[in-house]
Amino acid sequence: MDTITHALFGAVCSAALQRTPSTSSSELPRRMAITGMAAAFPDIDYLGFWIDPLLFLADWHRSATHSLLLTPLWAALLTLCCLPWQWARNRWRMVYGLCCLGLLSHLPLDLLTPFGIKLFYPITTTAYSLAISFFIDGYFTAILAVTLLLLLWHPPRRVALSGLLILSVYLSGLWLLKTEALQVAAQQLPQSTDLHALPQPFSPFYWQLIEAHEEHYQVAYLSLSAEHQAIIKEYQGRRNLVWKTYHLYGEQTPNIALVETAWQHDQLHKFRQFAHFPILYRMDQYEDETCIWFTDLRYTLPYLTPAFRYGMCHDQQEWKIHRLKRFTTAERQAL
Structure with a gap:
């Protein structure tokens, strides 16, 4: 909070x-x-x-x-x-x-x-x-x-206790909504054994659904209150969910080995420790340098640039760890 x-x-x-x-x-x-x-x-x-x-x-x-x-x-x-x-x-x-x-x-x-x-x-x-x-x-x-x-x-203690009671009811409602979101995911992916529902901003009815695999994830953005599409259009009703696949090493076969090398680099150990649902964010290729960026699905919203983007840049000699600064597209900081 x-x-x-x-x-x-x-x-x-x-x-x-x-x-x-x-x-x-x-x-x-x-x-x-x-x-x-x-x-x-x-x-x-x-x-x-x-x-x-x-x-x-x-x-x-x-x-x-x-x-x-x-x-x-x-x-x-x-x-x-x-x-x-x-x-x-x-x-x-x-x-x-x-x-x-x-x-x-x-x-x-x-x-x-x-x-x-x-x-x-x-x-x-x-x-x-x-x-x-x-x-x-x-x-x-x-x-x-x-x-x-x-x-x-009004009497302070009575008002404060009433406020805390209302908060308890609200939090109980959030728990029930999360349970419902997981049920929706389970109905759509009945064979899955590793499902997650993460809360989203603006509405307690918005949830990010994640089906986790070892090297890729299926992700959908759910609105429990919308029949088709929510006010924020990226969130869909349970009947219209769109599942998208995100990979840790990417989908382009020639680059998978390079991405895996960057991901397993010792300098990126702390990010691997931090990220629960790590995915390849993007790969930037320049004339004399290649940068491979990763992010965590916990902190991705469908309409915003992810907050935490860390990666490795290779200049033909060695790998160096960097991060992309928040609220920027390409401005980076060496760590």
Whole structure:
């Protein structure tokens, strides 16, 4: 989830735990501010992208700052940062508890997305994911924003608990929609044993369906609410699904060996570790250089250039790893 949604969710969780009316009108806003700050803190790992984009994706993102095991340490650090504030210094135990609450509230939201979180880092680097919500979920964020607005006029705890209940119902609906999307895929590909449904932006009824094989994938974009074609035309109703094949090594036989060499290169190890559904994005051939680019189907949308595109370029002497910069067609960065 995006950082703003995390902060809003942390603030709502803090209000939900306000059992008695505060003796001061500023008490609850202060608690909510601390919890919201702590809830946003784990996304500080985004700074790692500017140090090394690939290590950020493969190792750093949603690992140490998102670890359940390291939560007490991060809460202690945030509490220390709050101590110059006299109000926090006089209530440091409560501030520590609020920081723990905010940090813990961050974890389930990121668990909802396809990227997942390394919940038990550093003991294990396994990433856990429910993959029922897109990275930015406007409906989820809107429920939180409305809940916080209603806190201004109604009993805070009752409103916050009501908002959390509505969110629970919404998430249950997402789970049911994912189940239905998988059923649609299973009906169309009855022989398949490795089917996946990934959430898409703009609507909880949009899903990316993937049938995984060792070196290729079948992909379709489904709208559970449309009979034929959705508002975003790339998403089709269940009766009109168009399955497209994507290959890891491409379809052109003369190039397969070269693409496989690039894919198996040691410098691309971290991208292989990151990508769940890797495919060949494209091959660029210049007069004295060949570049072979890969991407991950988890982060491809049918109407946008993929965000994460990494590859190897060969200049007749050696292979070098590069990435294509986001929002560009061909601008690349050496790593």
